[in-house]
Amino acid sequence: MGRQQALQQFGDKISLPSLPDVVMRINAMIDDPNVGLQEMGALVAQDPAVTARVLRLANSGYYGLSQQVTNAEQAATVLGARALRNVVMQVSILKRYEHLRNIPDFDLDEVWQHSTLTAQIAQAMAESCYQRTGLAPDDFYACGLLHDVGKVVMLEGLDEEYLECVRHARRTAVAVHVSEEQLLGYTHVDVGALLAQQWQLPDKVAAAIEFHHGPTSEIVANPHVAVIAICDQIAYRAGSSTFETALEKLATLANKLLGLQRAEFDKVVERARSFQPDSFD
Ligand SMILES: [Fe+2]
Numbered sequence: 351m352g353r354q355q356a357l358q359q360f361g362d363k364i365s366l367p368s369l370p371d372v373v374m375r376i377n378a379m380i381d382d383p384n385v386g387l388q389e390m391g392a393l394v395a396q397d398p399a400v401t402a403r404v405l406r407l408a409n410s411g412y413y414g415l416s417q418q419v420t421n422a423e424q425a426a427t428v429l430g431a432r433a434l435r436n437v438v439m440q441v442s443i444l445k446r447y448e449h450l451r452n453i454p455d456f457d458l459d460e461v462w463q464h465s466t467l468t469a470q471i472a473q474a475m476a477e478s479c480y481q482r483t484g485l486a487p488d489d490f491y492a493c494g495l496l497h498d499v500g501k502v503v504m505l506e507g508l509d510e511e512y513l514e515c516v517r518h519a520r521r522t523a524v525a526v527h528v529s530e531e532q533l534l535g536y537t538h539v540d541v542g543a544l545l546a547q548q549w550q551l552p553d554k555v556a557a558a559i560e561f562h563h564g565p566t567s568e569i570v571a572n573p574h575v576a577v578i579a580i581c582d583q584i585a586y587r588a589g590s591s592t593f594e595t596a597l598e599k600l601a602t603l604a605n606k607l608l609g610l611q612r613a614e615f616d617k618v619v620e621r622a623r624s625f626q627p628d629s630f631d
């Protein structure tokens with residue numbers, strides 16, 4: 351069976367999640383010149399979980415404020431519209447898949463932590479190479495957040511069949527996308543691409559999700575794909591015994607494909623080293 355046919359069967363079997371309602375509303379607000387950040391903050395304020403996260407982010411060291419922000423409206427003006435949308439999206443997706451949290455053989459928290467780390471360092475890397483990518487750092491955060499979401503969608507849709515992919519990857523020491531390809535004939539990047547289409551994500555965001563595991567020709571030809579492919583590897587290897595060796599290769603790649611100087615690359619890596627996993631509660 352070919353990839354398209356296998357994917358088609360998957361699509362028939364499950365219903366892809368729709369873009370969370372609140373994200374849709376924020377997107378509409380971003381597109382409306384008559385709506386300001388205060389109004390977006392007011393929308394966010396209706397949800398305590400989102401508000402808590404927005405406040406935590408606005409008061410984090412990243413924004414370096416001298417005074418604490420105490421409500422969602424203020425936080426919205428600190429973060430800006432796109433970063434606000436990212437937080438809303440993150441909280442909504444986490445909530446949507448909460449029921450998959452305690453499944454043996456699948457560590458959902460690990461997937462979210464890896465995605466968050468990829469998002470953070472992709473955003474940091476993008477700040478140094480905006481000229482080449484033409485995509486805002488906040489949009490790279492969204493790419494990082496969503497690049498592996500296909501795994502979670504597949505787990506929900508396929509259940510045991512997907513868990514077997516995860517176990518097979520562990521048993522045979524191959525990457526999960528390789529195992530998915532071997533057992534199912536398509537991977538989480540294919541499913542991520544379907545989702546990106548359904549959610550009408552910008553083309554560059556969709557491509558970064560679809561090609562983060564290659565082919566190399568796509569990574570070499572598209573700087574926005576290269577950012578996510580490189581940051582995925584940094585995040586994946588952070589803390590492992592192969593980290594330092596991998597860094598040398600990745601630094602060379604980042605220089606070649608993105609024009610990133612070693613000092614800029616090291617700053618991104620520093621961020622990966624000091625990453626504090628969220629509790630995701
Ligand atoms: Fe992946």
Ligand SMILES: [Fe+2]
Pocket residue numbers: 464468497498582586
């Ligand atoms: Fe990944």
